Amino acid sequence: MTAAPPLPQPLAAPPLPAPERTKHRLLELLKRHGPQTVQDLAGHLGMSVPGARRHLGDLQDQGLVEARTERPGGRGRPQHVFLLTDRGEAAFPKTYSTLCVDVLRHVQALYGEGAVLQVLDARSAELAGRLQTDLPATLPLEERVQRLGAWLMGAGFDAVVEPGEGGAHYIVKRNCPNLTVARQYPELCLSELHMFVEVLGVPVTRETRIACGQGSCRYRIGP
Structure with missing residues (x-):
């Protein structure tokens, strides 16, 4: 009896192109560490400052990142930092809908049908x-x-x-x-x-x- 041929293995999702991986890592750094200078971000990623600046420019064009000027610790020389926009924040998983449903369920249980x-x-x-x-x-x-x-x-x-x-x-x-x-x-x-x-x-x-x-x-x- 001839053995059945092996089932085909599911294809793995193709890896992101290198530039997109870099942009994704930039977004993750800003999410975890808050506003960062381009020098800080370049150092975290082990890349050149001009290279990091190019990726940040692309992210700004997409509305995911914005730049602002601030003083470290409230004093010292002003520096440019990058941070996530609301759209950039929305790129990360959220559980707002679950929280809202839970809150409304408790409001209804505690205060009656018309309370919601x-x-x-x-x-x-x-x-x-x-x-x-x-x-x-x-x-x-x-x-x-x-x-x-x-x-x-x-x-x-x-x-x-x-x-x-x-x-x-x-x-x-x-x-x-x-x-x-x-x-x-x-x-x-x-x-x-x-x-x-x-x-x-x-x-x-x-x-x-x-x-x-x-x-x-x-x-x-x-x-």
């Missing part, structure tokens, strides 16, 4: 207060909707603004960075809807919702 919405509405009201500075009621509605869409885009929602019939506008969010929480607590989406109404001062209707399995969160603004 009450907490999230308080958060939304605070956000609305900040946004209203940039979206004053004196501006035309279309411009306020555009500014709200831009803010959502910056917050990671991949939002676009689309025109509608009868003078209405649409905000379409094609990503939900809070999806894990929203699937378990629909109050999060409801409080967001309340925030849109408060900020824009007109009726807002949600037509679709990512957390329900649809492709986007689609909000109709206006009549």
Whole structure:
């Protein structure tokens, strides 16, 4: 009886190219040690200062790293240091969604069904207060909707603004960075809807919702 041929072994993931490995190590050093000078980073990696500077320039272009000037220990000669941006921080694993779900579960258990919405509405009201500075009621509605869409885009929602019939506008969010929480607590989406109404001062209707399995969160603004 002929022996069966051996099963093929799974292919290992190809190693990162050397320049990408170097960039990854730079990000790890900044994550572990905080702001560093280019000389410090080059020394950690055993490479030249110009070489480290080139990689840091690429990371700056990608929005992962930024530079600033500071005095060591609060005194001495100013020096340029590099640090992670918010986007660079987001490249590392986080457990925020798990923590948020756990906190909301305890809020609900301790204070009852309506407590979760009450907490999230308080958060939304605070956000609305900040946004209203940039979206004053004196501006035309279309411009306020555009500014709200831009803010959502910056917050990671991949939002676009689309025109509608009868003078209405649409905000379409094609990503939900809070999806894990929203699937378990629909109050999060409801409080967001309340925030849109408060900020824009007109009726807002949600037509679709990512957390329900649809492709986007689609909000109709206006009549």
